[in-house]
Amino acid sequence: MKKTVVLFSDAGRNDLSLVGGKGANLGEMTNLGIPVPPGFTISTEVCNFYQHSYQYPDGLEREVMEALRHVEQAMEARFGDAQNPLLLSVRSGARVSMPGMMDTILNLGLNDATVEGLIKRTNNPRFGYDCYRRLVAMYGDVVLGLKPIAKEDIDPFEELLDAKKKARGAEVDTDLTADDLRQLVGEFKQAIKERTGQPFPENPLDQLWGAIGAVFKSWDGERAVAYRRLNNIPDEWGTAVNIQSMVYGNMGENSATGVAFTRNPATGAKELYGEFLVNAQGEDVVAGIRTPLQLMQLKEIMPEVYAQFEEIAYKLETHYRDMQDIEFTVQNGRLWILQTRRGKRTGFAAFQIAVDMVEEGLIDKKEALLRVEPDQLNQLLRPIFDMKQKEEAISSGKLLARGLNAGPGAASGRVVFNSLDAVEWKRRGEKVILARIETSPEDIKGMDAAEGILTQHGGMTSHAALVARQMGRVCVVGAGDLEIDYRSGCFQANDRVVREGDWISIDGSTGEVILGKLDTKPSEVLQVLLEKTLTPEQSGTYRTYHQIMSWADENRRLGVWANADQPEQAANAIAFGAEGIGLCRTEHMFFGGDRINAFREMILAADEMGRRAALRKLLPFQKEDFAGLFKVMGGRPVIIRTLDPPLHEFLPHSEGEMQILAGNLNMPVEDLKAKVESLREVNPMLGHRGCRLGIVYPEITEMQAEAILEAACEVTKTGVDVNPEIMIPLVGHVNELRDQDRLVRRIAAEVFARHGVKVNYKVGTMIELPRAAITADQIAEVAEFFSFGTNDLTQTAGGLSRDDSGRFLPIYVEMGILPQDPFATIDEDGIGRLMEWCVERGRATRPDMEIGICGEHGGDPSSIRFCHGIGLDYVSCSPFRLPIARLAAAQAALSEER
């Protein structure tokens, strides 16, 4: 055995495996000369010994007592002394933080005698008995095992406390008097006696050893073992036990307690920022009973302590090279640092601090990149509400519902319930929020016209969420508390009724739905990049953003492409750093004015000739769309997917719309209804869609290929380089791709001959069916590129309908059956294995195969790391996720480097 007991002053951060995380941290601070309440650590070696033999190594007791003497000297008090009692805390501390381990026990050393000493020294009987009753309850719960395991059982001490409060007419704990608390101590002890048959140990040393034993036993507790299995933590690591002297900030007017950040956690500004209370315990700050003071005021009240604190804060930040969140207590004018840790911060602050620290020389660029969280970038990009105004609205009861924060940002507008109204109202100059039970491709125009989109159903990857993020629209989905009634043009939210035209505000970063109008403002980054209403010089936020992005670009290997259908979206994508278009959904182009009519005419045509006639009408529109994209993308690759959704998605379903359409097409409405009915599918997800359309109706793919290649030739002739890649969706068998590939190549030869120009193009496929991944070696014989459609791959491989999984998926995540929502982050064990296999097999056939991902996972940092790991060439995501993807890609490369 290396060491059994280690004083804080003998430990440091390199001793992690010996003294655990907390011990190493306390040791590190002690050795920096920081005034940490003295203490010591019983090492993990003892834990291992204990696990094997259920006894302590020889000499442990002696060593603990020696270490205790050190602590007593430093604190000028004695453990168990009735006049001047030293009180201790005992905490577990494994190498990594482990929920499921033993809780902390505070105030060890109190008994009927020492409590009087404590009272005398603090002149505060209530405080003394409060500490005492807390000790007895904690000891009973944690050491003696009275804490109930099942949720529905009641803690015996809480039961007694509640009874006491009831008897006293007390609402909160603090309403109880010193005497009440003293009585509770007695009652608690009685409960322990009754339930365990043993009295509460009055001897402080018995208390101490009881607590130490409880920590070591907790390492083998059911929850801790389960947690280790789940997180692959070896049993041999063991836990350490930290024994530390208690200090109190409530020993009078020259005592205080507080929390401070070394920089502003909201803005990142380099300034001490914090709060404290004089003559108070840490809990009082949290409980919010007294309003805390700003840290600056400490400078006036206790100037020396403040100066010392300032120095310590600087030392800790410099030492840890990160913004610190520091807990401190002043006991009788003496400053104690209880804890320092990485300070939580907003996205703004995170980026500002990272950039500043590089400039200050504290960290290098690579470390700066690893310090920030990609998702926090959203905060730099999205329009935001005036925070104060929003909080006022919520506190005055205007919160209507909370949904999922599907499209970050803030939007206010008047509520409308259908796409046509959204477009119409916008034309009149109104700002609108489109509220739908759920959305479908028919709603695209309305979504585009709206400031924000709100749905009653659907999850983070529902149609509404997906399209909104791609469009950069604010979006809240799955607000289940709403009941939207299209017919009466209103929705109910709890007891309120909101009618068409009423103002509401939605916060897509938090999921809040608020009644009334709130002011919004676009982010500075957007003002610089897209609106050009600010220059880079005018915006510090932009400069921070730009700095991080350029460092990210220097360090990433993955390409970063965008999902975009329109020239305007493509232009935005380029502003956000897109190196290509990974997914252009052609079907979105079918929803403009005359186009949808022609498209419906195609669907409803009686025969191929009728379909061809209708498709001819669509050709010029598609060609124009593609030409626009090619011009904007100027030589960057553009992957265009041929028609994917089932045809019935393009037909109207309401009686009124059918009447109108039948009139337009000069067909009896009954015939139209019959046709709509005949196209209905039991499982549209697995139905007649994707390449199955282009194979059964080759004229559709022919038209689309012609439009793409015609546009490519025309743009090429203007001197712009063009690199189209034609992507065939939903391929399951190589022969499907072979069929469509042959067709595209035939059209290409015709178009090139007509124009006398040749354009480089590729034909490839989505990998969105398990069968495609499984037979990637065969498909790669034809496909020149693969693009993972991980949304559909997750649906099919897992048998999970995105639209229907709301009934069980949240429950699965809550129960821990699934670690996370597989639609948000790639399920590496399942879908990931399939992807890995696909990449291996595909490249075995075609070693230089271009492989990317265009599913929504392409914008998810954890999924991006996975994609980097399996060797993809690029990730493609919605334009507004691009900065996140660039950063995540850089982090993936840097993590691999380390």
Next chain:
Amino acid sequence: MKKTVVLFSDAGRNDLSLVGGKGANLGEMTNLGIPVPPGFTISTEVCNFYQHSYQYPDGLEREVMEALRHVEQAMEARFGDAQNPLLLSVRSGARVSMPGMMDTILNLGLNDATVEGLIKRTNNPRFGYDCYRRLVAMYGDVVLGLKPIAKEDIDPFEELLDAKKKARGAEVDTDLTADDLRQLVGEFKQAIKERTGQPFPENPLDQLWGAIGAVFKSWDGERAVAYRRLNNIPDEWGTAVNIQSMVYGNMGENSATGVAFTRNPATGAKELYGEFLVNAQGEDVVAGIRTPLQLMQLKEIMPEVYAQFEEIAYKLETHYRDMQDIEFTVQNGRLWILQTRRGKRTGFAAFQIAVDMVEEGLIDKKEALLRVEPDQLNQLLRPIFDMKQKEEAISSGKLLARGLNAGPGAASGRVVFNSLDAVEWKRRGEKVILARIETSPEDIKGMDAAEGILTQHGGMTSHAALVARQMGRVCVVGAGDLEIDYRSGCFQANDRVVREGDWISIDGSTGEVILGKLDTKPSEVLQVLLEKTLTPEQSGTYRTYHQIMSWADENRRLGVWANADQPEQAANAIAFGAEGIGLCRTEHMFFGGDRINAFREMILAADEMGRRAALRKLLPFQKEDFAGLFKVMGGRPVIIRTLDPPLHEFLPHSEGEMQILAGNLNMPVEDLKAKVESLREVNPMLGHRGCRLGIVYPEITEMQAEAILEAACEVTKTGVDVNPEIMIPLVGHVNELRDQDRLVRRIAAEVFARHGVKVNYKVGTMIELPRAAITADQIAEVAEFFSFGTNDLTQTAGGLSRDDSGRFLPIYVEMGILPQDPFATIDEDGIGRLMEWCVERGRATRPDMEIGICGEHGGDPSSIRFCHGIGLDYVSCSPFRLPIARLAAAQAALSEER
């Protein structure tokens, strides 16, 4: 080069690679002393030489001419002789038969001079010119390449022929006179000249070499190359060219032509069976212009020829050790055998012949097993129509439609359109055919009551087809020509209207739907096995069946289990050889009288307590069902699947039924409608079903586990061995199974404690999601058995909804995109790979894992072979497929042995 030209008399069946299949066959017969029209083969070596150099090897011409001299001598005629012309045929012949290769060219050697010789010798100008015009057209099409490639283009010779017929008012070719045909020869030659710029070659040797060259070129033709790629045939195999003298059966009254089988192809009886025509060509037999004579009559007309033929037939059958289909021609009293091949036969005949030949010592038992086709067993098992009666009905225009032959057998009954009526009418003693647009679990009772089931929609694995086969019901599905109208209680079929109560007959072996009543009779095998109306001694068919089955059982390694839910089904299954139950679908048990009400009450309950109360009512029913099964199965394993379908499948959807149910449950119908609506799913296949139900509503699995294990304990106490295996459906993640496994084991411990009895049981899972197969190593940590649900695995891995794929799957098979319907036969390249991976990974974790298949593929012979190959323990299928499975399993083992 080994050999360039081989006379038939120098070749045999071992020379396959040198002379191809046809050459080897003709050589083999020649060497047996069979009078084959003499000829020779240009070897595959020449083909290879030609492919590399585009010229023939030195000396080929000389060798061909030498061989030709041999033929001329044997036939006593000369090639190109104007008086006594020898005519030749040229045919390609690769090692394996290859569609996509060159067609045959007949009558080579005819020109303006030799045709007169032919006419003189046959005394038949019409015949001479008919041969001649055929030669010119074939030569133009095949050798000179005038045969159109695209379907829509017209063959120039057919065009001229049609014009001629029109001009002569002729309906069929035979209406044309000798003179018409002579004119056509001239017109055909003119067409060749115009289109190719070259005249038709009058020189017979030019014709011969032209034909030979065309065969060799066709080896590199686009279709042949594509076929080789698809079937993995090496290019180096090459094709041979067979040159054979023509013989004619129309040279007078001492000439004839015919076809004969060495045994009766309908019954298998050991007797020569065939037809012939005097003074006729082979085509005349096929064209059906003259009624052919029975072979027996040849004995009277040409006794010597008949005797010779009888001897040859015996010799060929003995040589090939199988029933032969022999084509013969008698030219001027001389018998020529043109071809012999394995004779096609009915199932009855196939089995009879196999058993007879073993008794005769011609083949051994193993060979007998490999000779028969498992699917033909159906013919021995199904009730059948009186064939003559059926043919009369069809020829008198009573065929209403043709659908898919989903449930073999024959049934007549009065048509009804819903389940309730079917039950009601049956109670009145009526025989009914249940006709539905499609069926759902609600229809189970009606399907059970009906003689046969007919659906307008659905494929071979639709609900109707699946349940019908399991029940042994006659079934025709996907009869798309029907238009069923529930409201008016009738269906239209083309122009006829069939109303409720009208008699119809459906043939589930052919898919025919016929108006009116036809007589049926149960098969003899069924009468012995199930009805016991015949003893084994009374039925030859049964003895044949039993013989084949016992040989099969001696030779198979795969276990053969049945899918069955009811004791009666299980008893049938045992009669058919079941060794266990591979799938008991518990949901089918929820459709009896009170059960469905209790089950619906459970679904509609407001909370868990309500659900538990309703489930309590179901418990005794389920227990009774399981006890019944266990008793019948007596110790054989019984796999019971917990609830699988989505709950909405159990609720009514029509207005009327909802009214009734709401009344029964004392709830407002609007509430019921809202609940039904709220359970609606976009993609029910991927929705809230399978173990997802048991996880969200653990009380359902609890009740089912309790019912299974209670029943097991009770039956055990009666002294019967019980081996239940509880199967959790739709597991995608090991944690799902872990949850349900824990629950089942908890219930088991409770039940066993209550009964003081322990029962061996297993907990395992269906493998029906790709994710389950991919993570089989993890799932095997918990699962004690796997059972492949290949229907759903095919649906999810391929993204193919069984219910919706009718729009493209048939087109895919027709286009050759898929080699076959993946729902009928396991898609080995895709689903098969996944299964293989799953077996490997699963057994890596749990080497003794029991793995089987319970999807519909379990009864498909080709799929059974695959399951044998990847090492499954058993296949499970519907009871009536069991004999097929036993035989297929034996064949798989025997094929592997070889």
